[in-house]
Amino acid sequence: MSTEPNPDGLVLDVRNLKVSIDTPDGQVHPVRGIDLEVRRGEIVGIMGESGCGKSTTIKGILKLLGSNSHVTADKIELVGQADLATADNKTMRAIRGNHIGFVAQNPFGSLNPIYSIERQFYELQKAHKTGVKKAESREIALDMLRGVGIVAPERVLGGYAHQLSGGMAQRVVIALATTLNPGLLFADEPTTGLDATVQAQILDLITGLVKDENRSMVLVTHDLGVIAQYCQRAVVMLAGEVVESGDVMQVMVDPQHEYTKKLIGSVPKAGEKLSVAR
C-alpha cells in the first residue's frame, strides 16, 4: 500500500455504490446506493439477512459479479491507488490479491480442485510478479501456511483441496489471500457452515492477521455475534440500503433503527421473549 499522508487513515472510500443485475424476469437492484468507509487498522462488519445485498456490495467493489451485472458509483476510491469505479479489468486484476485480498464463504469454491495447494500458491505469485522461482514460491507458501496455524504445512502443500476439512481449507484460502500482503481484506461469510469451535479459531486467526499487520478488513456476515465480537464498526443493510452504521458498541448496544432493533431482538436470549414482529 502507498504511505502517502492521509489524516483520516482512510483506506477505502465508497460513495453511492449501486449494483443492478439483469435476469430473465427483468432488472433487479440488489444494492441501491450505499456509502462505505474503511480506515486503516479497522474491521468493518456489514450485517443483514439474506438478499439484503451485503455480499453483492463487496463483490461489486471487487468487480467479481457476472457480466449480467452493472456496478456504478460516484467513487470507489482505494486511497492512494485507484478509483475502482472507473478501473478497467487489467487494473482490477492487479488490485485483487495485491491490494485487496478476498476470502469467500465456501473455501472449496475458491480453491482449484485439480491443482495441488503448492501449485495454487505458485500460480498466484506468478500472476502478479514475473520471474517467480518455484522454490522461492514454496518457501513463501510454507511461511504463509505456518502463519495461519497449520502445523504440518509440507503435507498440506502437496495435497489437494478435497483432502482438507472445511476449517483447514478456509485457513489455506486465508493464507492465499494474504500472500501478496494486501492492506485490505474482504471476507464474505468466512465461517458460515463451519463448526462453532472452528469458527472461533478462524475468526481469531483472520482478525489477528489484520491487527498484527495494521491491515483493514470488511467482514460480511449474517451472524450478529461475529459483528459484536470481532468488528469495530458495523453497517446494517436492508433491501440494498444501509439503514444504520456506526461504532459496534453503539449499533449493537443502543441501536437506533427499528430494523436493527428487531434483528438484535431476534437473537435468542435465555428467559427473554423473542422479537417476532414481521
Next chain:
Amino acid sequence: MPEVFSTPRSQVFARLVKQHKAAALGVAFIVLLLLASLFAPLPHDPEATDGAASLQAPGGDHWFGTDGAGADVFSRVIDAARIDLSLALAGTVVSLVLGVILGLAASTKGKGSERLVRGLDAFQAFPLLILALALVTLSGHKLYMVVVAIALINIPRYMRLLRSEVLALRESRFIEAAIAMGAPQRRITFRHLLPNVWGVVLVQTSLTIANAIVVIASLSFLGVGVSAPTPSWGAMIRDGSGNMSSGEWWIATFPGLIVLLCVLAFNQLADAIGDTTARSHR
C-alpha cells in the same frame, strides 16, 4: 384416494408453447402429419402404380414427384406416417409401461433387484437391432413383432433411467418425511416417487419415439417389417436410393426428410420437457 387439495399441474403446456417455439412447431408438425395421414384426402392413391407416369420430377400434379412404379411420392410419404408413427407410438407405449414397472422393481433394496440389474447388463450386451431384425424376420414379418423389437431395445433404457432416478430420490428428505409420517410403501411409491420421476420419463419417452421411428425406418429399409405395397419411409428410401445416382433424387429424399423432421421434432420436445420440468422443480 380422493384428493382433498388438488395439486396444480403448473401450466406446463402454456409455458411449453411460449418458451419452446421449436418444440411447439415440432408437435404441430407431427399432429398435422398424423391427422393428414388418417383423415385427409390424398391427391393420389398411395398404392396405385402407373407405369406411364414413372419417375416424374416434383411439380404440377405430383408435388413430390413419382417413383419408379409411377406412384405419387407425396401421397405415399403422408400415408406412410399412419403405419410408421402408429408402430413407433405402440412400441413406445409398451416400452414405457414395462420399462417403468421393471425399473421400479430394479430400484428396491434386496437381492431380486440386484439380479434384475445383472440380467439387464447381460441383455444389453446383445446387439439389439440385429436381434430385432431376426425376430421380425422369423415371425414372418408380423407387424406386432416390430413393436416387440422396439420394446426390446428401449425397455432397458427405461429401466436404467428409473433405477438411477428412484435410487437418488429415495435418499431425499421428503421421502424420509413420508416414512416418518408412517406412509405405507405403496403410498410412497405412487404419491412421492413416481410423480417426481415423470419429468425424466416424459423426456425419455419423447426420445424413445424418435428412436422407434429410426428403428422402424431401418427395419423396413432392410426389407423387414412393413411390406409392400403398404408405404413406409424406410422402404421408400431404399427404393429411391438406387435412383439417387441417376438424378431422381426426390424418391428417397422426401421420405428421408420426413424421418429427419419427425426425429428432430421429438428431440426438441424432449429438450423442452426436460427444461420445463427441471425448472418447475425449483
Next chain:
Amino acid sequence: MSLVEVDSVVKTFASRVRGGAPVPALRGVSLTIEEGETLAVIGESGSGKSTLGRAVLRLLDVDEGSVSFDGVDIGSLSPEAMRAKRAEMQIVFQEPYESLNPRLSVGAIVAEPLEIHQPQLGTKEVRKQVLATLDRVGLPGDAARRLPGELSGGQQQRVGIARAIISRPRFMVLDEPTSSLDLSIRAQILSLLAELQEDFKMAYLFVSHDMHTVEWVSDRIAVMYLGEIVETAPTRQLFATPEHPYTRTLLSARLSADPRERHAYQAFAGDAAVVDRAQG
C-alpha cells in the same frame, strides 16, 4: 417412566469408501425425555446428533441398545405397528424445502398424515383440520393451494411443522429446524415451536449446533461429542457450571451479539479431533 427412553444405543455406518473403516456414529448413547419437556442435543458436525434423532424415531435401525416410547420398545414393533406409532412421534427437518414433495400442494402435504392415520375422516373434515392447522402455524388459508416452491423458506418450515403436528404427536424430533433460516425468521419459528409445545404438551428432542438457540429453547441439554453424550444437565446449570472440558470449549466458542459480553476461545486440551483438523 419417561416418555422416551434411549438405552445404550450403538450405531455404526459402513464406510462410504470401499474397504474403509466403519464409522461409529453412536457409541452407547442413553437419555430420557419426559412428557412435555425439551431436551436439546448439542454437538458439532460428526458428533452423531442427527443420527441420534433418527435412531429415536427408528428412521434407522440401531446395532445395539433400545429405544422405548411410552413404555414400548419400538425396535420390537412390527413394521405395521411402527407405522401406526408414527402418528405420535414426528420430525421437523433442517431443510424446509427438501423435506416437502415439490409436486404436491401444501394442502395435500399437510393432509397426508390424516389420510394415513385417520382414513375414516371424510374429505370435508380433513379439509377443515388442514386449514385449521395451517392457520395455527401462521399460514394463510390460500397457502393450501400453493406448491412448496412458491413459498419462502420460513413459510416452508411452517408447512413442515403443520405436517408434523396435524396427527397430534406427543413427541417431536426437531432436527436443526431453524439452522437454514434468516435470523428474524428463526425467531418466529422458535416462538411458534414454543407456543405449540405449550398448547399440545409435546416433548421435543431439539437437535442443534447453536448455543444461543439451545439456551433459549431447552429445559435440559445433552452435549454430544464423537458419538457419545459427554454431559447432560439442566440448561441453566450447564451454562453456569459446565463440567466437561468439551462443554467448556463449546461455550467459549459462543459469540454473543452483545459486544460487552466477551468469551475467549479455549481450545479443548486433549481434543483428538481438533488436532486432527489442524493436521488437515
